[in-house]
Amino acid sequence: MNGSARKRGAVAAAVGLALLTGLGGCQTANDVAMKVGAPPEGAVKLRALETRRFDTTDEKAMLTAASQTLQDLGFTLTESAVDLGVLVASKQRDAEEAGEVAGRVALSLALALLGSYQPPDWDKDQTIIVMVVTNPAGSGGQLDVRVSFDRTIRTHQGLTRTERLDDPAIYQGFFAKLSGGVFLEGHAL
Incomplete structure (x- = not known):
């Protein structure tokens, strides 16, 4: 099998796996019917x-x-x-609450010390x-x-x-x- 055929096979396998994974999470018509009209x-x-x-x-x-x-x-x-x-x-x-402001500023400073600065909000x-x-x-x-x-x-x-x-x-x-x-x-x- 050449490289091109191997790549196509890998892509087909990935697509197939994605479809099977997606189908596993689908709801049946009966599940949907039970929720329609329910508060x-x-x-x-x-x-x-x-x-x-x-x-x-x-x-x-x-x-x-x-x-x-x-x-x-x-x-x-x-x-x-x-x-x-x-x-x-x-x-x-x-x-505005003083505790929230202090907590957000402290978190921002801690993240900055770890190399990931996020401005406090x-x-x-x-x-x-x-x-x-x-x-x-x-x-x-x-x-x-x-x-x-x-x-x-x-x-x-x-x-x-x-x-x-x-x-x-x-x-x-x-x-x-x-x-x-x-x-x-x-x-x-």
């Missing part, structure tokens, strides 16, 4: 955290109370579609975004209020990342203030 893992828990049911059908009054609650919490209303039952608000906050500021959505809850004269808190963090070097805030205390605090604002009891779903 993502943790969706039910997240919905319970984010949603409360109120004994009212007055969406306008609920959105007014939600707007006032957000303003009391230091948010600025950025978007409002009362006809659709949607409010969006945001606030800017410092995200740490969280600088953040924008916290909250969205409130109201929906009539069936025919029982109730209203569902769902709120979500997210934040976009900008680092010292200008990079950004977005993450959901899922601390139950944030949601409980919001709904406690909202319930007080509308003098209605919010029921956990």
Whole structure:
């Protein structure tokens, strides 16, 4: 066998091995069918955290109370579609923490001593975004209020990342203030 034929054989073997390896990781049609329409893992828990049911059908009054609650919490209303039952608000906050800065600088120096310098980068500021959505809850004269808190963090070097805030205390605090604002009891779903 000459060198050219040997190279072609080696390439064919490599391609065949790659195909077999790829096929081993494929999902069957049944696996995919089982996942279609299924809620993502943790969706039910997240919905319970984010949603409360109120004994009212007055969406306008609920959105007014939600707007006032957000303003009391230091948010600025950025978007409002009362006809659709949607409010969006945001606030800017410092995200710099001395421990993180010191740790990032120390890591950068340690890497530099090992010959691999990486400039230190740490969280600088953040924008916290909250969205409130109201929906009539069936025919029982109730209203569902769902709120979500997210934040976009900008680092010292200008990079950004977005993450959901899922601390139950944030949601409980919001709904406690909202319930007080509308003098209605919010029921956990």
